[in-house]
Amino acid sequence: MTIVLLQDVLDTPGLGIRLLHGDAAALARPVHRACTTDMPDPTRYVSAGSLVFTGLVWRRAPEDSEVFVAHLARAGVAAVAAGEALLGEVPADVVDACARHGLPLLAVPDDVPFSTVLEHLTRQWSSARMDRLQTGLARQRRLLAAFADGHALGELLARVCREFDVPAWVFSATGTLVAGNDELGESVIDACCDVALSAPRFPAEIPNGYTVLPVGSALRDRTTAWFLVLGPAAARNEDCVDAFTELATVAALERVRREDRLRAAWDTADARGVADAAGAAHPAGTPLVAVVVERTPAATPEQHVALRAVVSDALPSCVTGIDAAGRTVAVVAGTESDVVAVLQRRLGRLAPVLAGARIAVGVSGTCAGESIDGGIRSAESAAAIARGDTGPVSVRAADLDSAVGLLSAVPDRVRRAFADRTLGQVLDYDRRTRAGLMTTLEAFLDCDGSWRRTADRLHLHPNTVRYRIGRVEALTGRNLAHIGDRLDVFLAVRALA
Incomplete structure (x- = not known):
C-alpha cells in the first residue's frame, strides 16, 4: 500500500525542498494531509498528522517563532514546511524553535509555489486512498466469508x-x-x-x-x-x-445474532415467568439473586426494552422480564455482594448518556429456587429506596437493617393482612368516591410530609392536601405527625406495592 512519508516529499524531483531539522525517524513519519496557514495562532487551521506550509507572514520578531511552533507541536502536526520567498531564507529562530519542540522543518525554495507541492501531494494521496480502498474491500470480503463459515x-x-x-x-x-x-x-x-x-x-x-x-x-x-x-x-x-x-x-x-438469541430467551422467560424460568435454568440449590431496575422519570416502551437489554448485557447469564410497572426484573446466579459490585461498575458507566434520567436498582439477598418470588419483592423494596438517592445511577442491596427491607422478608399473607388492616378503609373510600386519597398519601410520604412539596407535585392547593391527609388520618386512626404512626402507614403503602 502506498503511504506518503516525509522523506518522499524531500525526494520529489524538481521541487528542491531541503531538510533544515529532523532525523531519520522523523523522515519516516507518514504525512496524512497538508494545509497552509500564516495565522499567529494556527491551532484552528491544522490537524494531527498534517504537513503545515507557512510563508512566515506571522513572524514579526524572533520570539514569534517559539509561539507559532509551540502551537503546532501541541496540535500534533507531522512537520513544518517554511517558504523562503518572503524573507529570502528560513530564519535561525524558526529552526531553533522546531528543534526545541521536535518538529521536522523543511525549506521550500522561493521559486516553488506551495500550490505545486500541494498538487503533487494530492496525487500521491489519491493513489494511496485507492490502494487502501482496494485492500480494505479485499480484507472485508475475507472477514465476512470467514464469519459466514462459522x-x-x-x-x-x-x-x-x-x-x-x-x-x-x-x-x-x-x-x-x-x-x-x-x-x-x-x-x-x-x-x-x-x-x-x-x-x-x-x-x-x-x-x-x-x-x-x-x-x-x-x-x-x-x-x-x-x-x-x-x-x-x-x-x-x-x-x-x-x-x-x-x-x-x-x-x-x-x-445482530446475539440480539436475536436474546429476544428468543426473553420470549421464553415472558411465557414462563421470570421466577419459573430462572428456577428451571439452574440446578436446585444454586444461590440466586433477584434484581429490579427502573428508569425515572417513567420510560417509554422503547426505553423499557433498552433497559432490559442493558441489564442482560451487564449480567450476561441472567433471566429477565418486564413487570407491570415497566421495571426490568432479573434473576442471576451469584452472591449479593458480587452482583451489587458488577451493577455499580457497569451501569455506572452509562451516566454520560442518561441525559437527566436516573437508574434505580434494587438487589435482593441470596435466595434459592423456591424463594425467588420473595427475592424479587425484596429487590423491589431496595429499588424504592434507591429511587430516593441522588446521582444518575443508584444500586441498593435489600439489607434487613431497614424497615422496608425487613418488611420484604415477611410472608405475602402477613404483609397483605397488615396493609389491609392499616389502609383498608382508605382504599374502600377511594373505590367509592375516587377521592385520590392514596395518591395524595403516597406523594405526602415521598415528600417527607411537606405540604407545599406535595401540593406542587400533585398540582393541588395546599389546603386540598391538608384536607385529604386529614381524611386519611380519620380513616386509619393514625396521626401522621407522629413518627410511629407515619412509619406504620409508610410500611402499609410499601406492602401494597
Missing part, C-alpha cells in the same frame, strides 16, 4: 490483532467484554466507555493512547451499543484503523 468473532479479532501487532477488544456500553483475550484494567475500561458514550464522532482517541471505533450504528442509542477499542499507537497507523473498521462490520453482524 468462525467466531473472537477468532477474527485475534487474526487482525496478529496482523498489526496491536491488542484490541470489543466491549458493550457497560464495559462488558464481548471479544478479546488480553486483560484490560477496569480504570482503562472506564475511560474507554466514557469516551465511547460521549464522543461526537469516531474514531475517538483517549488520552492514554487507546482508540475507540463504533460497531454498527453506535450513535443512535449508545446505552446498548458495542465499541471496538484498539491498543495504544494504533491511531498512528491508518491501515490498522482501516482494518479494524472493517472488522467492526463483522462485529455488527455478531451483535
Whole structure:
C-alpha cells in the first residue's frame, strides 16, 4: 500500500525542498494531509498528522517563532514546511524553535509555489486512498466469508490483532467484554466507555493512547451499543484503523445474532415467568439473586426494552422480564455482594448518556429456587429506596437493617393482612368516591410530609392536601405527625406495592 512519508516529499524531483531539522525517524513519519496557514495562532487551521506550509507572514520578531511552533507541536502536526520567498531564507529562530519542540522543518525554495507541492501531494494521496480502498474491500470480503463459515468473532479479532501487532477488544456500553483475550484494567475500561458514550464522532482517541471505533450504528442509542477499542499507537497507523473498521462490520453482524438469541430467551422467560424460568435454568440449590431496575422519570416502551437489554448485557447469564410497572426484573446466579459490585461498575458507566434520567436498582439477598418470588419483592423494596438517592445511577442491596427491607422478608399473607388492616378503609373510600386519597398519601410520604412539596407535585392547593391527609388520618386512626404512626402507614403503602 502506498503511504506518503516525509522523506518522499524531500525526494520529489524538481521541487528542491531541503531538510533544515529532523532525523531519520522523523523522515519516516507518514504525512496524512497538508494545509497552509500564516495565522499567529494556527491551532484552528491544522490537524494531527498534517504537513503545515507557512510563508512566515506571522513572524514579526524572533520570539514569534517559539509561539507559532509551540502551537503546532501541541496540535500534533507531522512537520513544518517554511517558504523562503518572503524573507529570502528560513530564519535561525524558526529552526531553533522546531528543534526545541521536535518538529521536522523543511525549506521550500522561493521559486516553488506551495500550490505545486500541494498538487503533487494530492496525487500521491489519491493513489494511496485507492490502494487502501482496494485492500480494505479485499480484507472485508475475507472477514465476512470467514464469519459466514462459522468462525467466531473472537477468532477474527485475534487474526487482525496478529496482523498489526496491536491488542484490541470489543466491549458493550457497560464495559462488558464481548471479544478479546488480553486483560484490560477496569480504570482503562472506564475511560474507554466514557469516551465511547460521549464522543461526537469516531474514531475517538483517549488520552492514554487507546482508540475507540463504533460497531454498527453506535450513535443512535449508545446505552446498548458495542465499541471496538484498539491498543495504544494504533491511531498512528491508518491501515490498522482501516482494518479494524472493517472488522467492526463483522462485529455488527455478531451483535445482530446475539440480539436475536436474546429476544428468543426473553420470549421464553415472558411465557414462563421470570421466577419459573430462572428456577428451571439452574440446578436446585444454586444461590440466586433477584434484581429490579427502573428508569425515572417513567420510560417509554422503547426505553423499557433498552433497559432490559442493558441489564442482560451487564449480567450476561441472567433471566429477565418486564413487570407491570415497566421495571426490568432479573434473576442471576451469584452472591449479593458480587452482583451489587458488577451493577455499580457497569451501569455506572452509562451516566454520560442518561441525559437527566436516573437508574434505580434494587438487589435482593441470596435466595434459592423456591424463594425467588420473595427475592424479587425484596429487590423491589431496595429499588424504592434507591429511587430516593441522588446521582444518575443508584444500586441498593435489600439489607434487613431497614424497615422496608425487613418488611420484604415477611410472608405475602402477613404483609397483605397488615396493609389491609392499616389502609383498608382508605382504599374502600377511594373505590367509592375516587377521592385520590392514596395518591395524595403516597406523594405526602415521598415528600417527607411537606405540604407545599406535595401540593406542587400533585398540582393541588395546599389546603386540598391538608384536607385529604386529614381524611386519611380519620380513616386509619393514625396521626401522621407522629413518627410511629407515619412509619406504620409508610410500611402499609410499601406492602401494597
